[in-house]
Amino acid sequence: MHKEEIDQIRGRTRTLGIVIGLIIVVVIAALSWLLQVTLFGASSTNKSNNTLVTFSDLPVSYCPKTANVKVADQFNEEMTVINCRQLDLSNLASFFNTGTNIVITLPTALPINLPVGDLKLTSQATLTPQLGDVDNNGIIDEKDEKAVADNLFTTNKAMDVDSDGTVTAADLALVRLHQGTTPKIGGTST
Ligand SMILES: [Ca+2]
Numbered sequence: 001m002h003k004e005e006i007d008q009i010r011g012r013t014r015t016l017g018i019v020i021g022l023i024i025v026v027v028i029a030a031l032s033w034l035l036q037v038t039l040f041g042a043s044s045t046n047k048s049n050n051t052l053v054t055f056s057d058l059p060v061s062y063c064p065k066t067a068n069v070k071v072a073d074q075f076n077e078e079m080t081v082i083n084c085r086q087l088d089l090s091n092l093a094s095f096f097n098t099g100t101n102i103v104i105t106l107p108t109a110l111p112i113n114l115p116v117g118d119l120k121l122t123s124q125a126t127l128t129p130q131l132g133d134v135d136n137n138g139i140i141d142e143k144d145e146k147a148v149a150d151n152l153f154t155t156n157k158a159m160d161v162d163s164d165g166t167v168t169a170a171d172l173a174l175v176r177l178h179q180g181t182t183p184k185i186g187g188t189s190t
């Protein structure tokens with residue numbers, strides 16, 4: 001074999017080596033990116049880009065899984081409550097600034113009217129649900145009080161206002177506390 005041929009083969013081998021090296025680097029980079037997306041996909045979502053409402057002043061045991069979210073006759077869905085305390089309303093953005101209120105109803109709570117006039121995709125609102133509407137008729141009155149009183153010391157879920165597993169005086173106290181109240185509207189900030 002001529003020296004030139006040998007040099008040519010060496011040159012090709014070197015080029016091939018560089019190309020293979022580059023492919024490996026690209027594949028590793030792609031894999032690590034995929035892994036990152038898989039592992040941290042949920043947490044890497046920038047929360048400030050969502051419209052989040054946070055429920056405050058609730059008993060620790062109260063952990064709703066879903067909330068009913070209604071916008072007049074245009075939207076009516078059970079939405080997932082995040083970590084017992086938050087709702088992401090980002091997918092309702094088309095209703096923001098339309099003058100139509102978003103009505104949020106949590107289990108055993110009065111419906112909350114959320115004015116959407118100043119809601120933005122980045123809004124964070126804090127709402128204070130009023131617990132005690134066990135018959136879900138939109139008011140907390142003596143009927144709710146009687147229903148809870150009649151079920152004291154039972155495990156009737158519908159009457160267990162604070163969702164701690166048993167109907168107790170604490171549930172009755174919540175009904176009495178919120179009787180006659182209208183849902184508070186929390187402040188919306190940035
Ligand atoms: Ca009621």
Ligand SMILES: [Ca+2]
Pocket residue numbers: 160161162163164165166167168170171
């Ligand atoms: Ca209870």
